[in-house]
Amino acid sequence: MLQNSLLKPESIAVIGASENQSKPGGKVIYNLISGGFKGKIYGVNPKAISIKGVDHISGIDLLPKVDLAILSIPAALCVNTVEKLAKAGTKGFIIYSAGFAEAGENGIELENQLIAIAEKYNAQIIGPNCIGIINGHYKGVFTTPVPHYYEEGCELISSSGATAVFIMEAAHAVGLKFSNIYSIGNAGQTGVEEILEHMDVTYDPKRSPKVKLLYLENIKNPFKFLKHASSLVRKGCHIAAIKSGYSEAGSRAASSHTGAIATSDTLIRALFKKAAIVYCNSREELINVAAVWQENKAIGKNVAIITHAGGSAVMLTDVLSSNGVKVPPIDEDKAQDLLKKLHPGSSVANPIDFLATGTADQLAEIIDFCEDLEEIDAMVVVFGSPGLFNVRDVYEVLHKKLKSCKKAIFPVLPSLINAGKEIQEFLDKGHVNFPDEVVLGKALASAANIDVPAYGKYDLAEMDYSRIRDIIAESKSGYLDTNIVRELLTAAGIKMVKEQEFYDEKSLENIQKTMAFPLVMKVLGPIHKTDVGGVSLNINSQEFLKKEFNRMMKISGAKGVLIQEMKKGEEFFAGAVKKGNFGHLVLCGMGGIFVEIIKDVANGLAPLSKREAEKMIKSLKTYPIIQGYRGRAGINEAAFADVIVRLASLVHLAPEIEEIDMNPLIGNEKELVVVDARIRVS
Amino acid sequence: MLQNSLLKPESIAVIGASENQSKPGGKVIYNLISGGFKGKIYGVNPKAISIKGVDHISGIDLLPKVDLAILSIPAALCVNTVEKLAKAGTKGFIIYSAGFAEAGENGIELENQLIAIAEKYNAQIIGPNCIGIINGHYKGVFTTPVPHYYEEGCELISSSGATAVFIMEAAHAVGLKFSNIYSIGNAGQTGVEEILEHMDVTYDPKRSPKVKLLYLENIKNPFKFLKHASSLVRKGCHIAAIKSGYSEAGSRAASSHTGAIATSDTLIRALFKKAAIVYCNSREELINVAAVWQENKAIGKNVAIITHAGGSAVMLTDVLSSNGVKVPPIDEDKAQDLLKKLHPGSSVANPIDFLATGTADQLAEIIDFCEDLEEIDAMVVVFGSPGLFNVRDVYEVLHKKLKSCKKAIFPVLPSLINAGKEIQEFLDKGHVNFPDEVVLGKALASAANIDVPAYGKYDLAEMDYSRIRDIIAESKSGYLDTNIVRELLTAAGIKMVKEQEFYDEKSLENIQKTMAFPLVMKVLGPIHKTDVGGVSLNINSQEFLKKEFNRMMKISGAKGVLIQEMKKGEEFFAGAVKKGNFGHLVLCGMGGIFVEIIKDVANGLAPLSKREAEKMIKSLKTYPIIQGYRGRAGINEAAFADVIVRLASLVHLAPEIEEIDMNPLIGNEKELVVVDARIRVS
Secondary structure, eight states: OOOHHHHSOSEEEEETOOSOTTSHHHHHHHHHHHTTOOSEEEEEOSSOOOOTTEEEESSGGGOOOOSEEEEOSOHHHHHHHHHHHHHTTOOEEEEOOOOSGGGOHHHHHHHHHHHHHHHHTTOEEEOSSSOEEEOSSOEEESSSOOOOEEEEEEEEEESOHHHHHHHHHHHHHHTOOEEEEEEOTTOSSOOHHHHHHHHHHTOOTTTSOOEEEEEESOOSOHHHHHHHHHHHHHTTOEEEEEEOOOSHHHHHHHHHHHOOOOOOHHHHHHHHHHHTOEEESSHHHHHHHHHHHTTOOOOOSBEEEEESOHHHHHHHHHHHHTTTOBOOOOOTTTTHHHHHHSOTTOBOSSSEEOOTTOOHHHHHHHHHHHHHOTTOOEEEEEOOOOSSSOOHHHHHHHHHHHHHOSSEEEEEOOOTTTTHHHHHHHHHTTOOOOSSHHHHHHHHHHHHHOOOOOTTOOOOOSOOHHHHHHHHHHOOSEEOOHHHHHHHHHHTTOOBOOEEEEOSSGGGGGHHHHOOSSEEEEEESOSSTGGGTOEEEEEOSHHHHHHHHHHHTTSTTOOEEEEEEOOOSEEEEEEEEEOGGGOEEEEEEEOTHHHHTSOOOEEEESSOOHHHHHHHHHTSTTHHHHHOOTTOOOOOHHHHHHHHHHHHHHHHHOTTEEEEEEEEEEEOSSOEEESOEEEEEO | OOOHHHHSOSEEEEETOOSOTTSHHHHHHHHHHHTTOOSEEEEEOSSOOOOTTEEEESSGGGOOOOSEEEEOSOHHHHHHHHHHHHHTTOOEEEEOOOOSGGGOHHHHHHHHHHHHHHHHTTOEEEOSSSOEEEOSSOEEESSSOOOOEEEEEEEEEESOHHHHHHHHHHHHHHTOOEEEEEEOTTOSSOOHHHHHHHHHHTOOTTTSOOEEEEEESOOSOHHHHHHHHHHHHHTTOEEEEEEOOOSHHHHHHHHHHHOOOOOOHHHHHHHHHHHTOEEESSHHHHHHHHHHHTTOOOOOSBEEEEESOHHHHHHHHHHHHTTTOBOOOOOTTTTHHHHHHSOTTOBOSSSEEOOTTOOHHHHHHHHHHHHHOTTOOEEEEEOOOOSSSOOHHHHHHHHHHHHHOSSEEEEEOOOTTTTHHHHHHHHHTTOOOOSSHHHHHHHHHHHHHOOOOOTTOOOOOSOOHHHHHHHHHHOOSEEOOHHHHHHHHHHTTOOBOOEEEEOSSGGGGGHHHHOOSSEEEEEESOSSTGGGTOEEEEEOSHHHHHHHHHHHTTSTTOOEEEEEEOOOSEEEEEEEEEOGGGOEEEEEEEOTHHHHTSOOOEEEESSOOHHHHHHHHHTSTTHHHHHOOTTOOOOOHHHHHHHHHHHHHHHHHOTTEEEEEEEEEEEOSSOEEESOEEEEEO
């Protein structure tokens, strides 16, 4: 949660204030004043400064109590300053200064001191190493540009101040509007999690901004992040995020930046998937996805492309249809009346091409036609200019239709030179523009393909919880014994292959009562069983069983044998691994070559709902094998999903499990049975 | 080849001339005059028009002989006009008019008439349905912008006039320079192939432009395209291309556009791969790849990132390292002297982060350091502005270093607002800018990863050419008989499994002389052999062989048996399929599930060099299996490559082969042997 004195301060002290606007302590005062801040501004500097509207104070000891202090002083001076001000009742701090956690050990120590002070006095720090906050109340940044505040504009949270600036600059050209901007820097005390929490808890469906953009170099508390991000998306918000530093080299770069600890890309993708956050790789992607959402209309997966330029329509059709968005053919019969209104040679098949000579009136007709067409969810209008005549009338039609239509319309106005002025007028009316059709296409597909959040939508599988907790409580760190593994999986409702140890020939006699042929026999004692002839498959008779037992008992070191029922089917694997504060990442797929060579592995963060498990299975490249192909029987998908859900529930319930590996699982039409499993706890 | 009267006309007649600049026939005259065309301009229009520098002619019959005619009149009038002018000696035609092949049957007929006339009179037509030509001699387009002509600027060939305009508009912001621009429209007579041929044949290493950009909706003559594109790349040129209409829906869009026939994306990628053309999906990609080449310096695969803003460096590092370009760590020992010149907290590990407070002088030091560093091939400099102070001095350093350094330097100047003026000054000095680091990163990786052209660099495999031709000449259309298949593959030097037909028990007696156990026996006669017990594997003795023979001969319909040596190893497949004028696409991979479900298939256009075949094998996901993994023996890669090369040579030599499918091939450490093959000829 964010404090009111941070968000809506009535008084702000700039510590390290300056008359010089090329210094942060000077520029922020300029931004505060020109941004229309209505409260009191104090400028703290030992040297006299004179700025209209600012009270000069020569030292913090002389400062009256203020709501918010903005620090633009060397790192070494910050701790003392924050302590004094917090003690005097200041609750909000924005610390621009660098030289903290990003700068090595001394810096980490200084940052920890800051946090301790803030916690002691119940104060709140944004930063250090940030550019500040912009909201409807004040412009607390030392940078430009300071975007105009729109209540419905998107919110931005950024680990990097420079990246926040570059995003605002690039967004301007697209026409993207902003509301609140948070540069969190090292996020010493206030991270993306706290800001999302605040957005979530204070969410007002009528007034709160709907679009959130995140540029993150670290996620300290993934579950808090997940909880509030999911909640916001469920309330109707859209979130797009870059988590940079995903490559090994990139995370080296990130560590030298804001001291972020790299978290692997797979985990981040799993986290974003669970929260239904659109994963982005670049500022451009982030901005374009946000622009797709700016109108706040449903997007859908069936798009009409309306164009006067064929090439753009072809490229856009290619990118949409290869990314899961349809450009469905339109029945020409339905479009007969429309076709009559267009120039000869126009096509209404979708893309709807009304030719280079197409007019504003024709565009209006086409849009109206698509607005009423059941098979179309949204429209893209491509209209540039070869420089022959003015296209203002066309953009005016587009403007009106954007206002009146229920369906989303995305404008591709590529003529940044020939129609530069008209495009600017169009943007000034509050619209966005996508100058490159393929860049739009990718953003549109990303937005259209996003699922609903999975977080929170699960029931733990029905299983013997108390038994599981008992077993775990009694276990020592390290790999669990085979019989404990069996007990644990049984308690979790995961079926293991029937097996039993035998030490004398006589006890084999009643084996049919508990196990069914064919059987597998493995010698107990020797480690490399196969090498010494200690594994025998396909044992089909009592006679052969005894013969093999007697043979194996003669192997040097043999203590007895393990006999398992032999299951027929395909090999699968499922496992989970604890990934720090992200909890457990659950993995599954087909076994052997498919996991080792083809790397065909689906994943999800525990716990998992049945729906998530089903989606994991369906996402596998080997899914056609699971479905059954070329007349071969498939695998019991429901049973596979059940195993995955139980596995995810188990690790969620027993977080002491560091690693669990069920490999192989043998699956067939009827069931999935674990043949071998290893569990490591700590 | 392009005619001189088209490229360097001394006289131009505009048919359909106008005083009105909002009409193509008016705008082109304006462009010709303001573009400094030094020859004679005639304006043909029945109505009187008065334009300074233009001779009005009221009808084509009154026109003196001109080198070039630009037609801006209805399609129906073009045929007659071209005929008359061509007869009178005009050799060059640019036809803006639409209503030809893109408009259906009548249009196709009109276009064919045009082409026939041009061929009759040895004249050359650009278009129809195009915006014309821009070169150093004249600006024959009816659109704006008309980019300034730079001799070293990139050349553009576009199927779509509007897309050409949009490319020029978007390129402007990046600072990309142009030389010759060809809008080929329907490419009725003059296609991309002829223009590439012209560029190739007239190539002058000192004066010819090095970068070619293509936007294509159709490639009519892939081999001509391949020949000249490869040749240009070998001579030191760079080519990037979009071939749109690759999706099913996209090709529907393309057909309604310039009447292009869709060619599947796989084929286009294979074609581009062979010519070492960078495949692009969007105008943005095309422009950014071109901008990467604009300096015409070697790129390499080891990049230093020099930045004052951490976030951009992290994102750039991520995109480069996940696309095969390294951001290698720099040994801190080597950088000790440099580090002393930077502000405390700077990092020289690569990314080299000289902090938000970094100066122009420091940038110069860093660039000089990297220029001398052996492990670095190229640099990216990221420098924006938070709006505090002017960055002109930094961009001045960048300008000087771009001029003086041997290594390529790519500028990421993201502050389009805060440093908009300074960026424009930088561009005006002839440089490019990449405002988005990730967009640059992708373009840089595309350029860095391109291979040398493979086209022309192959020897046909040594094989019995005359026998192959004889067999093919004697064959009827359809599937070849098994024994013919065997003969053909044998002539091509492709090893088939040993097999022989047997009809009586006695002839089995000497089998050891020609075949080695274990053997496989298949009944001859019945179609569904497995269903009737007509396939027997692992026959290991003479005794069992006879027993099985006698059993099989009792199967209803049995005429005899086919006996094959049984090979052990992994299943592979290799095949080729004729794809119209692209010739044969050769495919290979592991068999069974890997091809059917995982779709792990490599491809290349025939003929193939040994190197291409090896690269195909290495590109397979299953390549680790081929290499041998976990102690298992691998497959004889050289033998696999040899089979692929022979297959490609065979179909190249015998283009009557429509389809050839060798499946399975059994491969092991020693050899690859075809077990079954089908060949269809026509």
